[in-house]
Amino acid sequence: MRWLEYIVFLALVVGLAWPVGIYLACVFQRRPTMLDPALRPIESLLHRLFRTQGQEMTAGVYTLCFLLFSAVSTAGLFVLLLIQRWLPGGPADRYLTTPMTLDLAINTAISFSTTTTWQAYGGENTLRYLTQVVGLVSQNFLAGAAGLAIGIAFIRGFSRERAATIGNFWVDLVRALLWVLLPVALAGSLVLVWQGVPLNLAAYTEARTLEGGLQTIAQGPVAALEFIKNLGTNGGGFFNANGAHPYENPTPLVNFLAMLAIAVLPASLTITFGRMIGRPRAGSILLAVMVVLFAGGLVLCDYAEAANPPQLADLHVAGGNMEGKEVRFGIGDSVLAAVVTSNGATGSYNSMHDSYQPVGVLVPLVNMLLGEVIFGGLGTGLYSMIMIALVAVFLGGLMIGRTPEYLGKKITAAETRLTILYALLTPAVVLVLTGLAIATNAGRAGLVTNTGTHGFTEILFAYASSMANNGQNMAGLNASSVFYNLTTAVAMLAGRFGLAALALALAGRFAAQRRWPTTSGTLPGDSALFGALVLGTILLVGALSFLPALALGPIAEALQH
Amino acid sequence: MTLRDHLRTAFVSVILLTLLTGCIFPLVLFAFGRWLYPTQAAGSLVTGKGVVIGSRLIGQDFIRPEYFHSRPSAAGNGYDGTSSGGTNFGLSNRKLIEGVRQSAEAYRKSNGLPPDAIVPIDAATRSGSGLDPHISPTNAELQIARVARTRGLDEGAVRRLVASHTEGPQLGFLGSPRVSVLELNLALDQAFPLIRR
Numbered sequence: 001m002r003w004l005e006y007i008v009f010l011a012l013v014v015g016l017a018w019p020v021g022i023y024l025a026c027v028f029q030r031r032p033t034m035l036d037p038a039l040r041p042i043e044s045l046l047h048r049l050f051r052t053q054g055q056e057m058t059a060g061v062y063t064l065c066f067l068l069f070s071a072v073s074t075a076g077l078f079v080l081l082l083i084q085r086w087l088p089g090g091p092a093d094r095y096l097t098t099p100m101t102l103d104l105a106i107n108t109a110i111s112f113s114t115t116t117t118w119q120a121y122g123g124e125n126t127l128r129y130l131t132q133v134v135g136l137v138s139q140n141f142l143a144g145a146a147g148l149a150i151g152i153a154f155i156r157g158f159s160r161e162r163a164a165t166i167g168n169f170w171v172d173l174v175r176a177l178l179w180v181l182l183p184v185a186l187a188g189s190l191v192l193v194w195q196g197v198p199l200n201l202a203a204y205t206e207a208r209t210l211e212g213g214l215q216t217i218a219q220g221p222v223a224a225l226e227f228i229k230n231l232g233t234n235g236g237g238f239f240n241a242n243g244a245h246p247y248e249n250p251t252p253l254v255n256f257l258a259m260l261a262i263a264v265l266p267a268s269l270t271i272t273f274g275r276m277i278g279r280p281r282a283g284s285i286l287l288a289v290m291v292v293l294f295a296g297g298l299v300l301c302d303y304a305e306a307a308n309p310p311q312l313a314d315l316h317v318a319g320g321n322m323e324g325k326e327v328r329f330g331i332g333d334s335v336l337a338a339v340v341t342s343n344g345a346t347g348s349y350n351s352m353h354d355s356y357q358p359v360g361v362l363v364p365l366v367n368m369l370l371g372e373v374i375f376g377g378l379g380t381g382l383y384s385m386i387m388i389a390l391v392a393v394f395l396g397g398l399m400i401g402r403t404p405e406y407l408g409k410k411i412t413a414a415e416t417r418l419t420i421l422y423a424l425l426t427p428a429v430v431l432v433l434t435g436l437a438i439a440t441n442a443g444r445a446g447l448v449t450n451t452g453t454h455g456f457t458e459i460l461f462a463y464a465s466s467m468a469n470n471g472q473n474m475a476g477l478n479a480s481s482v483f484y485n486l487t488t489a490v491a492m493l494a495g496r497f498g499l500a501a502l503a504l505a506l507a508g509r510f511a512a513q514r515r516w517p518t519t520s521g522t523l524p525g526d527s528a529l530f531g532a533l534v535l536g537t538i539l540l541v542g543a544l545s546f547l548p549a550l551a552l553g554p555i556a557e558a559l560q561h
Numbered sequence: 562m563t564l565r566d567h568l569r570t571a572f573v574s575v576i577l578l579t580l581l582t583g584c585i586f587p588l589v590l591f592a593f594g595r596w597l598y599p600t601q602a603a604g605s606l607v608t609g610k611g612v613v614i615g616s617r618l619i620g621q622d623f624i625r626p627e628y629f630h631s632r633p634s635a636a637g638n639g640y641d642g643t644s645s646g647g648t649n650f651g652l653s654n655r656k657l658i659e660g661v662r663q664s665a666e667a668y669r670k671s672n673g674l675p676p677d678a679i680v681p682i683d684a685a686t687r688s689g690s691g692l693d694p695h696i697s698p699t700n701a702e703l704q705i706a707r708v709a710r711t712r713g714l715d716e717g718a719v720r721r722l723v724a725s726h727t728e729g730p731q732l733g734f735l736g737s738p739r740v741s742v743l744e745l746n747l748a749l750d751q752a753f754p755l756i757r758r
Contacts, residue, residue: 001734004734005735049573050573051570052570061562064567069574071571076576138578138583177581190590193602196601198602199594199595200595208613209615211622213622215615215622215641217604217616217619218643218645221587224590239645244647246618246620247619252730253736312652316677324648326690327688327696328739329736330736352647352648474649475647476649
């Protein structure tokens, strides 16, 4: 049965990618859509208030506006977090047992403004309802929309020639919100309420259980956060257990819709890309590469988790590895969520990855380390994929002895430098920070639950997740310390702004180029052969960067059994 | 446009868009959600004799032999609705293996199973949320004899009740088959009321 679900899921993602991708192209090329009569007046009102006229921006100015917007968002959320104790409304003070320290506020503010939504706290014990809604729900929208905007700007670098500019950040941002995220989130959130996700501001419920015991049940405006956290590829949960909590994820249908919300928009951006550059097949090839990598990870993770754990072989238990998993999801929905959330830069796992088999956890870990190229974050996933495709183009160019070019754009020395810097940034940040953590007492102090190779994996996973702006964790690592709050924040900033700045700089250079004609010596960017080359490059670069680290973590642990 | 202009736009946009997405959006959602689905919005609470018994969606602890038992839980001291979470033990962790061993032994003992009987994995492991409201149909099946015996009932009657509370995959292909423990126990009390001493 779970195989049917996997197949239906992939078929829906691929099937929806075409209409959605075409719609996104219409929205960002400012062509007419059905929503225009309702949204155009709001759009022009907002731009009047912003005092923006929608002038085109160079890549530098576009990046600057993105940075300023994110900086103001972070600062605003930071202040809100520091004063949230004094906000009115629930939950009652006695439940807010985690103090909002300065480092936790910095970490959380950066985490939500970068779509990482890494959480070094448990929602039900830390935050007021008002903070969750006004602070976090809004950042789930805003940071997600900003990601989509920079993804679209990146595409314009390929679709334009001899152009000095790549669009207007504020126009793209507002369009991403009004035409895409807000309407879909409103409809999706209502389905979630129907399925049982709470939407209230009530005090925590005091229940007298059937056996006469007392049970206090945390409540809240959960449904306001739940859909946009996936649609915007953020993923931070309302409660500590995130997508495993029955209030956040009450039914398999809610889970399935959440997985679609994560994957469909990033997948369809490949189609938007093909369409906006006038080479539809180039987009389809990138999507095909994503689907192959996705399916590979899914099969491997399913194989690891569905087997009876060999560690428990002499205990006479049977039914796969259900530690940290929910019965309503079983192995199938848990594995699907692990693979989709790790690919989609979204932290909303529905089972505890710390209790996965070593091979089972290897899959989400590698998905994140590859740089979120498989669907990936909203907007950011597309440029992650194309940046690695450019490395493939460079390798292909070396093989055939021509100046490498991709879809009519030449990759000269300057473009190659940006591409290689991009490819090196993730391993540099992740490995240096992981090394720092295992070399210091402050870092090793986080290993309160598991030790040895498994503990090493927890630390590597934390920085991979932060750098990938994913936000999921192996929650056995106690990351609520000054050391982890600050170091993961560094990784989140590098993963969001370091990578985006490089990608947008490259887009600016491509926009300025003319489009070179295709000749017999060109490696065509829309052939199956090119797809295979990209696939091989992703695996090769990933293995070269991370195989030693993986050998110390999940691979070593797997070999112990 | 100068840097100051861009910074001004950044401030104004963050404030206005926060109002739009962090205030207006939730208000619209509240208006529709609470009007269309008031029960779910309030947390799917179950009441009996005017008292809240719990939530249909949140698991609770059962230890008495006349009830079906939930899975072991790592939320607080067990099924703490304000402290969701799993053990986060790795499979190589002795604490996990010991926990599974003890849970499986306790399960065999309370259900009168032989020492080498296979225990369904969900009965011996702790869920991710610690609030899992469900158990697997196999797990429920193995508890039928105990529940029927303590209540002085025919096993067939209890088995029929379990069957009617077993949910298959949603829409025919989503998720795993499951039995809601609280709902089953509520139905059990209703169909075969206990004479409380």
